[in-house]
Amino acid sequence: MGVRRQARPRRRTALIAAAVASLLSASYAASGSAAAADAPPPQPPPQLTQAKVDDAVGALDRIIQDGMKKTGVPGVAVAVVYKDQVVYLKGFGDRQVGESGAVGPDTVFELASLSKPLASTVVAGAVGDKTIGWDDPVTGELPRFVLKDPWVTEHVTVADLFSHRSGLPDHSGDLLEDLGYDRTYILEHLKYEPLSPFRASYAYTNFGVTAAGEAVANANDTTWENLAEDTLYGPAGMNSTSSRFTDYEQAKDKAAIHVKAADGSWEAKYVRDADAQSPAGGASSTARDMAVWMRLQLANGKLGGEQIIPADPLERTHLPEIVANPPHAPAGRTGFYGLGWNVSYDDQGRLRLSHSGAFALGTNTNVSLIPGEQLGITVLTNGAPVGLADSVALDFFDTAQYGKPTTDWLTLAAQVYQQTEEAGRSPTNYTKPPEDAADAQPDDTYTGTYDNDFYGPLTVTAAKNGELTMSLGPKPMTFRLTHFDGDTFSFETVGENATGPSGVTFKTDSDGAKAGKVTIEAFDENGLGTFTRS
Numbered sequence: 001m002g003v004r005r006q007a008r009p010r011r012r013t014a015l016i017a018a019a020v021a022s023l024l025s026a027s028y029a030a031s032g033s034a035a036a037a038d039a040p041p042p043q044p045p046p047q048l049t050q051a052k053v054d055d056a057v058g059a060l061d062r063i064i065q066d067g068m069k070k071t072g073v074p075g076v077a078v079a080v081v082y083k084d085q086v087v088y089l090k091g092f093g094d095r096q097v098g099e100s101g102a103v104g105p106d107t108v109f110e111l112a113s114l115s116k117p118l119a120s121t122v123v124a125g126a127v128g129d130k131t132i133g134w135d136d137p138v139t140g141e142l143p144r145f146v147l148k149d150p151w152v153t154e155h156v157t158v159a160d161l162f163s164h165r166s167g168l169p170d171h172s173g174d175l176l177e178d179l180g181y182d183r184t185y186i187l188e189h190l191k192y193e194p195l196s197p198f199r200a201s202y203a204y205t206n207f208g209v210t211a212a213g214e215a216v217a218n219a220n221d222t223t224w225e226n227l228a229e230d231t232l233y234g235p236a237g238m239n240s241t242s243s244r245f246t247d248y249e250q251a252k253d254k255a256a257i258h259v260k261a262a263d264g265s266w267e268a269k270y271v272r273d274a275d276a277q278s279p280a281g282g283a284s285s286t287a288r289d290m291a292v293w294m295r296l297q298l299a300n301g302k303l304g305g306e307q308i309i310p311a312d313p314l315e316r317t318h319l320p321e322i323v324a325n326p327p328h329a330p331a332g333r334t335g336f337y338g339l340g341w342n343v344s345y346d347d348q349g350r351l352r353l354s355h356s357g358a359f360a361l362g363t364n365t366n367v368s369l370i371p372g373e374q375l376g377i378t379v380l381t382n383g384a385p386v387g388l389a390d391s392v393a394l395d396f397f398d399t400a401q402y403g404k405p406t407t408d409w410l411t412l413a414a415q416v417y418q419q420t421e422e423a424g425r426s427p428t429n430y431t432k433p434p435e436d437a438a439d440a441q442p443d444d445t446y447t448g449t450y451d452n453d454f455y456g457p458l459t460v461t462a463a464k465n466g467e468l469t470m471s472l473g474p475k476p477m478t479f480r481l482t483h484f485d486g487d488t489f490s491f492e493t494v495g496e497n498a499t500g501p502s503g504v505t506f507k508t509d510s511d512g513a514k515a516g517k518v519t520i521e522a523f524d525e526n527g528l529g530t531f532t533r534s
Helices: 013-027 050-071 112-128 150-155 158-162 174-178 183-192 206-219 224-236 245-250 275-281 287-298 311-316 388-402 409-423
Strands: 075-082 085-093 322-325 335-337 342-345 351-359 363-370 375-381 448-451 458-462 468-472 477-485 488-492 501-508 515-520 530-533
Touching: 050 075, 050 085, 050 388, 050 409, 075 287, 075 388, 085 287, 112 158, 112 206, 112 224, 112 275, 112 287, 112 311, 112 351, 112 363, 158 206, 174 183, 174 206, 174 275, 183 206, 183 275, 206 224, 206 275, 224 275, 224 287, 287 363, 287 375, 351 388, 363 388, 375 388, 388 409, 448 515, 458 515
Parallel strands: none
Antiparallel strands: 075 085, 075 375, 322 335, 335 342, 342 351, 351 363, 363 375, 448 458, 448 530, 458 468, 468 477, 477 488, 488 501, 501 515, 515 530
16 A cells, blocks of 8 residues: 655644734734835823823732633743833732742743743843944854755854744754754754745744844853843843753742643653753743833843943844744734744834743743833743633723733634644644554665754664554663554654654665655655665
8 A cells, every 4th residue: 555645743832922923913903014114113102091001000919810711721920111110010810730839020931932032132231342243154164054954054143043034944953952962963964954935934943043142142252041131031020030951940939841641631750951942931030020121121231220231132023133023914013023022113203122931841931012112021831832822911901902802812812822832743633543544564675874954863662562663862762652543643743743643654665675765744844754774
């Protein structure tokens, strides 16, 4: 029987940024769309009164508690700043299900991709010190960073990588991280990824941002983790913020990450060490520290009258760099990406800056700012993305502007995240082999070692009980292969980018005695998932 050719599924985390951008665009819909320019349009005068903001702040307890009740998310911490004052700072729920310890303003959360606007703040500080520029190529400081096109390698800049316009595919390198490869290995293997048109295509890439962060750190003769501490966290007094996983792990007051169990309850099942992509997703912080950072953002880099981050390079992070989310209807608004920020303009013409963070293994965060109103909110949660972090921010701004939420943002956000997860799954149901499935060939047809320049070697082994397994990664991870049909098997994906069962298809040589190649469906989105027998 012939091998069934399967469509390539998209990884679920690869869709989260686009999903949230669509959600935000829906919230800012109007007639007409903003256009990219060298400078943002002039901001209108502030439209929110103190009374309107006070009313929105007064509604937050109810908004948060209602959302927690509907979703079951164990813990939430929220900070709101307005006119350089912290006007709301509270924690709700539990740091870890089944353990004592309440969430408070000083509970440390993993930030996931909320790390990106923090990182661009750090880089703005380095740019202000003139050790490197936003428009400097990274190769001068990161000579082993190579892309598939030599011209792009020579010209790709810090800004290109921070705005996801380098041409690298969505979430390049993330699957290598899931297999246990470190930052150095991943950055050095991005050269195998196919490229889209340089500076003309948007694709969200954690390790593109990470490469830029590494280049900036090298320009300062330090590590990224130390640069973040010395440039931002220390000078701003963000004493509970770090870009090292060990600092989060060792914190006494920290929020464990949670996922939903089959019965709908929440459990602290996983550990997410994101050190490999620290600039893009590896920071941790508290609601209190995030309030300090929002004040700095809204005050052009100042805190208490002291210039912590130079204003001009920080302002650059707020400008549109590329279209990230084109309008989906004539009345829709264009969503842009800046340097570590989603950049949008609302019905009132106001600049909106936002970013969400999501680990499928158990955390969801959001920051949203309206600089023209000097208003910002950060929402930290310790549950896998179900829309709570985003909806709290959207409900808050709606209440400030209109007196109440304009739509059921929690339901809408939950649907977006659910669709995102489902879109990443294989179109084939590997739990149900076809009724006319062909038998597998003898085990020794498949066993042996196969090579792949990107993913490294893969070894297929047969146990005495006849069970086949495959092993790959720097500290080899072993996966059980379950027969599906003919030379196709399945395995259960794991890690942050897990998408459920996925296919493993062997291709036998012309004599049929040995498989010469094997393709892993989950690893083949960009055509890199085929391994060749050694």
